[in-house]
Amino acid sequence: MSDVAPAVVLDGVRKTYELGGQPVHALRDVSLRLPRGSYTAVMGPSGSGKSTLMNLVGCLDTPTAGRVVVDSENVGDLSEEARTTIRGTAVGFVFQTFNLMPRLTAAENVALPMLFQGVPSRQREQRATDLLDRVGLGERADHRPNELSGGQRQRVAIARALANDPALLLADEPTGNLDSETGRDIMELFADLHAAGNTVLVVTHERHIAEHADRIVHLLDGEVEREERVADPRRPTAPQRGGDR
Amino acid sequence: MNPVESFRMSVRAIRGHRLRSVLTTLGVAIGVAAVITFVTLGASLQADVIGEVSGDQPPLMTVSAGPADDQPGPPGESQAVFTDHDLEQLRAVEDVAAVVPQGRVPISGLAAGGRTLGYNRLTATTPESFEYVATSGFSDGTTFEQDAREVVVNEPAARLFPGNVSVGDTVGVVRQNGSRVNATVAGVLAADQGPFGNEALPQVYVPTDPFYETRLDAPSSESPQRVYPTVTVVASDFSAVETVQGDVQTYLDEDSDARTLKPKSYEFRVQTVEDLVDQIRGLLDTFTAFVTGVAVISLVVGSIGIANIMLVSVTERTREIGIMKAVGAQNSDVLQLFIVEAVVLGVVGSLAGIVLGALGAYAATQYVDLAMTFPVEWAGIAVVVGILVGVAAGIYPAWSAARTDPIEALRYE
Numbered sequence: 001m002s003d004v005a006p007a008v009v010l011d012g013v014r015k016t017y018e019l020g021g022q023p024v025h026a027l028r029d030v031s032l033r034l035p036r037g038s039y040t041a042v043m044g045p046s047g048s049g050k051s052t053l054m055n056l057v058g059c060l061d062t063p064t065a066g067r068v069v070v071d072s073e074n075v076g077d078l079s080e081e082a083r084t085t086i087r088g089t090a091v092g093f094v095f096q097t098f099n100l101m102p103r104l105t106a107a108e109n110v111a112l113p114m115l116f117q118g119v120p121s122r123q124r125e126q127r128a129t130d131l132l133d134r135v136g137l138g139e140r141a142d143h144r145p146n147e148l149s150g151g152q153r154q155r156v157a158i159a160r161a162l163a164n165d166p167a168l169l170l171a172d173e174p175t176g177n178l179d180s181e182t183g184r185d186i187m188e189l190f191a192d193l194h195a196a197g198n199t200v201l202v203v204t205h206e207r208h209i210a211e212h213a214d215r216i217v218h219l220l221d222g223e224v225e226r227e228e229r230v231a232d233p234r235r236p237t238a239p240q241r242g243g244d245r
Numbered sequence: 246m247n248p249v250e251s252f253r254m255s256v257r258a259i260r261g262h263r264l265r266s267v268l269t270t271l272g273v274a275i276g277v278a279a280v281i282t283f284v285t286l287g288a289s290l291q292a293d294v295i296g297e298v299s300g301d302q303p304p305l306m307t308v309s310a311g312p313a314d315d316q317p318g319p320p321g322e323s324q325a326v327f328t329d330h331d332l333e334q335l336r337a338v339e340d341v342a343a344v345v346p347q348g349r350v351p352i353s354g355l356a357a358g359g360r361t362l363g364y365n366r367l368t369a370t371t372p373e374s375f376e377y378v379a380t381s382g383f384s385d386g387t388t389f390e391q392d393a394r395e396v397v398v399n400e401p402a403a404r405l406f407p408g409n410v411s412v413g414d415t416v417g418v419v420r421q422n423g424s425r426v427n428a429t430v431a432g433v434l435a436a437d438q439g440p441f442g443n444e445a446l447p448q449v450y451v452p453t454d455p456f457y458e459t460r461l462d463a464p465s466s467e468s469p470q471r472v473y474p475t476v477t478v479v480a481s482d483f484s485a486v487e488t489v490q491g492d493v494q495t496y497l498d499e500d501s502d503a504r505t506l507k508p509k510s511y512e513f514r515v516q517t518v519e520d521l522v523d524q525i526r527g528l529l530d531t532f533t534a535f536v537t538g539v540a541v542i543s544l545v546v547g548s549i550g551i552a553n554i555m556l557v558s559v560t561e562r563t564r565e566i567g568i569m570k571a572v573g574a575q576n577s578d579v580l581q582l583f584i585v586e587a588v589v590l591g592v593v594g595s596l597a598g599i600v601l602g603a604l605g606a607y608a609a610t611q612y613v614d615l616a617m618t619f620p621v622e623w624a625g626i627a628v629v630v631g632i633l634v635g636v637a638a639g640i641y642p643a644w645s646a647a648r649t650d651p652i653e654a655l656r657y658e
Contacts, residue, residue, distance in 0.1 A: 060571065088574075103258065
């Protein structure tokens, strides 16, 4: 079943926060399936529940009700430790603000998720180098984040997200801090990774970013407003590499 | 996570804040240095004083009788209760090489070189005394003979008289009743140093016979015998000291004349050089412990510094903690990272402190003119303390780091 099991299943998920004694319904009854190899975008205005959805899918949080299944594991049933492990192995995060460790080199940042899974250092270094090559940053491996451009930092972050070969690549506004040209390059990289078989979930509020996906899930007030098939996903033609700043 | 990896990451973090890390480390370094300095100074002082007291001492013990609840220490006014019979019995104890009585002969003055000086006490003893008790050696002449009108003076006593007295001179002993007895100077003892480096007091020694006249009826013979307030028992060698000490004590308590002559509330004390050294050591230990205690305060301040900086560091790196947790760091990994970091600070601080402390101790011992005795075990203790300080100071910050909610942490600016 593992081959056909979806990467992520959300089944009647509800998430309620207490804020100053008042319950806040961040998500109400959301159901969603991300089949393996799919490319999905979640869109919605702020306050629609995008971040909450991302935290749940990313195993950072557990639902108040319903089931969140990531890589065949019901996240709500897991201990904190097991949840941390699945987060480290089954999910690769890409953040708007890159979130690299400032004192580690690009290669060390990429190797970080493997470090926490106890991968031996030789193997870590080898895979980090391979991944940086794959995102076009092979020659920048020894640079620290502050010596890299925004686009390069996001490439390092994407390489890091791939470190443990996750079931899901989870990107939160991945182009939000980049100029449009660099943003396009990054989206092109996601398209490549999707083409190579990775499952991708992009959370964004920008339509032109969402249109890179096969499917757009529109969130509004904590509910799925509608799902939209993208008939002709934006897929940059004639990939160009290394042009980002 | 592998502790080696934690160590590498921690060193990275420490080097990322060089100045701050140096200042934090300095707090611990100064604390450890203060402790090491004072402990070394104490140990050096102790080694010096004990070396003076116990250096080249024969295996002897001092026997005296004093009030039972008297404070420990060198015997003060001991009562004259040890009879000639007791001396004889003590000489028969196994492994006893010599028994040397000592008594005070109260006088009015001494006359020599045409002058009479007020001087109130002679020390009556036997020639063996110069072999075992007053061992500084003769700078001139030799010991007196028993049954002879001879005296031995030490150099400070020889200098009391105009033009000094020397071997062959006649010294007049003025008794308390004003009568005068002449005696010949048989020898001059070399100047000796007291245990604390001060010059010895003037001493005039005379043979017990004929000068010592303190007598009591001895219970063993029911006839008057000389009685002495202190007796020095010399064992044949150091290994025998302890048994001899026990045997002497047993004889005194069970069979001696002194047992019936001493007041009921008095006790016999058989004190070896070792006992005296122990007392001095105990005294100096107390002193060292006190000063070290003061120094420990600065070590505590130093470790609070580490705790403080670790707390700041955790707050400052909230976002990094969030990142690490997002990519799969367990709470235990985060805990380990921060504790290792604090321990590294503590250990580096204490290593620096050992060096600083050794330098400080060297300077201090030079200043007070002592040979430095570096207590090596304290270097080990300092490293252990460094680790403990690190763990103690790091445990709360590390715990609060481990508990950080990754969602909140990633949002943290």
